[in-house]
Amino acid sequence: MTTPDTKRPRPGAGILKTALRRNAGAVAGGTVLMGLYQAGETAFPIALGLIVEHALRHRSLGALGLSVAALAVIITTVSLSWRFGMRVLQKANTTEAHRWRVRVAACGLQPVARDVDLKSGEVLTIATEDADQTADIVEVVPLLVSSLVAVVVASVALGLADLRLGLLVIVGTVAILSILSVMSRRIGSSTQEQQARVARAGAKVADLITGLRPLHGFGGNHAAFHSYRKVSTEAKHQAVTVARVNGVYAGVALGLNAVLAAAVTLTAGWLAYEGRITIGELVMAVGLAQFIMEPLKLFSEMPKYVMMARASAERMALVLSAPPLTAPGEERPAPGGDLEIDGVSYGSLDGLTFRVRAGEFLAIAPYQPRAAADLASVLAANVPPEAYGGVVRVSGRALTELSVEALREHMLVNPYDGEIFAGSLRTNIDPAGTSRMVPEAVEASLLTDVVALHPEGLDHGVRDRGANLSGGQRQRLSLARALATDSDVLVLHDPTTAVDAVTEQLIARNIAKLRVGRTTVVITSSPALLDAADRVLVLDDGAVTADDTHRHLLATDEEYCRAVAR
Incomplete structure (x- = not known):
C-alpha cells in the first residue's frame, strides 16, 4: 500500500497541501491570469469614471478616442486572462483528481488491517466524488486570491476618491467573511457526513450485488431491498440537510454582498451631493458597487469550497492512511518453487x-x-x-x-x-x-x-x-x-x-x-x-x-x- 509520495499519517490538510505543492506552477500561473482578469474587471468602472471626468473637463475627441482604446485593452485583457486562466486551472484540477483517483484505487486494492472498516463501495465513492472535490482546491485558491485582488483594487480606488468609501468596503468585506466562515464550518461537517452516508449506501449496493444469486435463491431479495432503501434514505436526508445549509449560506452571502454594495452606492451619492467627490468619481463608485458584487460573491463562497475540499480530503485519508495488513519486506524469492x-x-x-x-x-x-x-x-x-x-x-x-x-x-x-x-x-x-x-x-x-x-x-x-x-x-x-x-x-x-x-x-x-x-x-x-x-x-x-x-x-x-x- 505504501508508495513513494504517500506518507502516513496523511490528514486532510496534508492532502490539500500536497495537491497545491504538486500543482504549484499551474496555481501560480492561474492566480496571475485570474488576478489580471479581476483587476481588469475592476479597472473597467474606474476607467469609465475617469472618462466621464475627463470628458466633462476637456471635451476632446482625441482624448475620448484614447479612452475608448484603453477600454478595448481592458476588455481584451479580461477576455484572454479569463480564457487562459481557467484553461490552466481546470486542466490542473482534472489531472490532480485523476492522480488521487488512481492513488485511492491502488491503496484500496491492497489488503489493510482488519480493524479498518472500509468496504469496496465506500472506497469507490472516495475514489470518485471525494477525489474530485479534493482536487477543487487547485482552482479554489487562485480564485480566492484573484477575488481578493479585485476587492483590494476596488478599496484602493474608492479610498483615493474618499477614504470613507475605501474603509467601508474593507470593513464590510471583513464582516461578511467573518459571518460566512462560521457558516462554512457547518457546511464542512455536513458534507463529510453526507459523503460518509453515500459511501455506506454504495457499500451496501456492492454487498447486495455480490450476494444477488444467493438472495434470489432463498427469497431474501425483498428484505435486502428494504435494507438498502433505509441506508439510501439516510443519505437522502443528509443530502437535503447539506442542500439546506448551502442554500442558507448562499442566501446570506448574496444578501450581505447586496447590503455592502447598496451602502457603497448610497454613501457615494451622499458624498457627491455634499460636493466631496466629483461626478466622475460618483460614476466610478456606483460602477464599482455593482461590479464588486461578483468578486465578493466569489470571495465569500470560497470558504465553503475550502471546507468541502477539506472534508473530502479527510475521507481520502481514511484510505491512504489505512495501515497495511502487514509491513512487507524488501527481498525477492529465489528462483525455484519450494x-x-x-x-x-x-x-x-x-x-x-x-x-x-x-x-x-x-x-x-x-x-x-x-x-x-x-x-x-x-x-x-x-x-x-x-x-x-x-x-x-x-x-x-x-x-x-x-x-x-x-x-x-x-x-x-x-x-x-x-x-x-x-x-x-x-x-x-x-x-x-x-x-x-x-x-x-x-x-x-x-x-x-x-x-x-x-x-x-x-x-x-x-x-x-x-x-x-x-x-x-x-x-x-x-x-x-x-x-x-x-x-x-x-x-x-x-x-x-x-x-x-x-x-x-x-x-x-x-x-x-x-x-x-x-x-x-x-x-x-x-x-x-x-x-x-x-x-x-x-x-x-x-x-x-x-x-x-x-x-x-x-x-x-x-x-x-x-x-x-x-
Missing part, C-alpha cells in the same frame, strides 16, 4: 508442518473445510504474520522478508470464489495482456467449449461478475486465469467443484501436464485431482495425519476412502 509450512497455527490449523519440493504437484485433502480456508488465507498473505504461529517460507525465505509485489509474482493463490469481471473472456484470463500461456490455459481448463460457442471467440463479452456464464464456466474461467500466470508456485483451492465428474477428470490431467516442472498445490477433496497429484497430504484437525499417494491411501485408509470417495 514451499515450506513450519509449525503454522491459525484458526483450525494446529502446528501444521509440511514441505513442497520445487516442481512437485501436491494435493492436500482437508477433512474440515475450515482448515482449507485457513490454509489458503495464510498462503495468500491475507493474514498478518503476528496473527499466526509458525513460519511460511517460499524458496527458503519467510513471507515477512518478501515484498508483496515479489510474492504475488512468484506465488499465486487462486481462491475458490475468484471474481469474474465485466469485459471479455480474454481480459478475464489475461488482465494485463502480457501472458503467453493463454491458449494453453484455455485448453487445460477446458474453456475451449465456451470459446467455440461464440463467433467472437476469446473476445466474447462477459458481464459483470460473469452473469452470462454458468457456475461451471465461471469456475473454469477463473482456473484459466490462474494457469495463464504461469507462476513458479500455484495454489488452487477447490478449482473444480462446479464441473461434472468427466470434465473434472480431464481438467485434473491437463493441470498436471501443463504444470510439469512448476510447483503446484491443490487444496481439494476431488478424487480426480488427488489422483493426478504426485502425493497427497491428509489434513485432519489442523495437522497432517497421512502422506502418501491417492491410490495407496484409498487401499489402506478407510477414513480417507469415506472422505474422498464419490
